[in-house]
Amino acid sequence: MYPASVDAPFGDQLEESTTKHKKRRNINMCYIIITTSNLVWFLCTLFASMLLITALVTPKWLIGPNAMAVPKLSGPLDNNALGGEFLDLGEKTHASEVRYPSVGIYTRCTVMHHQGYHCGAFDLDGFATDSTVYPNEWKATMFFLLLGFILLSITVLLTLVTCCRQSAFGKSLHNMTACAQVLAGISVLLSLFMHPLGWRAQRVQRLCGMEVEPFYLAGCSIGSSMYCASAGALLTFVAAALSVWAESSNLRTRVRRRVEEGNMLVCIP
Known part of the structure; x- marks a missing residue:
């Protein structure tokens, strides 16, 4: 038998080792946290990206007056x-x-x-198409809108990753995703600003009339595609704001308690 003076330190070391092992096991285990705020954030981001791709591919930015x-x-x-x-x-x-x-x-x-x-x-050669056929301002519109859509599509995946992981490279994934969404929103706003600058093009004059000017449509009207792009930009900024709510919900005491209990899937409204 060992003396009591030896047993006590050995018992403390064993308990400390067991505690560290449990913590290490908890860290290595993968948890999936689903809350109402995470779900709303994901759906808002997904819907915004769907609006942007709709605006990108549909030919309804300007509607001619002649039926x-x-x-x-x-x-x-x-x-x-x-x-x-x-x-x-x-x-x-x-x-x-x-x-x-x-x-x-x-x-x-x-x-x-x-x-x-x-x-x-009509962009038969892409961005290399002649500017009289494909105005340079609309090429810029295409670039910024496509950039915004790509960034937003990446954040759709990141919103799912945040259910399993809260940080990467020492930074909050929620904050990184929100920054990407803000950049996507700014890019879409730039595309909405660039498109009217190309309304002097011959293509638009044939459609709307010779009186058409940048930011003045003459006989034309704004189509559903431009409204989709505007709504997509608005929802992109809303999604960036929702990331703060989603992050705070993942750090709630109820969520932390469920994780410490060893639950692999945590679903809390």
């Missing part, structure tokens, strides 16, 4: 019937469909003689 009647065909396609006006096609035509010409960042919709109402891209 065109496009016939709906039920029979074989007749090239002579596709002229952008109402035609009497007998049994082949049920009714005419009213369409408005429109233009986006790199796409346009118009009535073509042999194709009817047609939507397609």
Whole structure:
């Protein structure tokens, strides 16, 4: 038997070693924390990115003033019937469909003689397309909007990572994600500012009239795509603000207690 004076230090060392082992095990284990604020933050970021990609690909930034009647065909396609006006096609035509010409960042919709109402891209060479066809201001719009969408898409993934990990490289993941979302929002705002600067282009003059000027649409109207981009920018800044709420919810006492109890999945409203 060892003396009591020897047993006591040995027992303290054993207890301290066991405590360190438990702490090390808790640190190495992966926890998933899901709270209401985390879920709202994720959904807001996801919805904002969906709005941005919608604004990016749809040709509805500007809507022309001249409505065109496009016939709906039920029979074989007749090239002579596709002229952008109402035609009497007998049994082949049920009714005419009213369409408005429109233009986006790199796409346009118009009535073509042999194709009817047609939507397609006009940036055939990308950013190298001639500026008379693809205005430089719209190239900048494309760049900043695409940059904002990429940054926001990355933060969608980061919002999921924050459910498992709170920090990286000694920095809060919530703060890093919020900064990326702010940069994405600023980039989208720059794209919204650059697009009207290209309204002097010949393409816009043919659509809206010769009186069109930057920030003055003449006969045209703003389309749904620009509203989507504006709403996406607003939601991006809202998501950045929600990151503070999400971080504080992960640090609540109830969450910490559940983690210390060894729960792998923590779901708290």
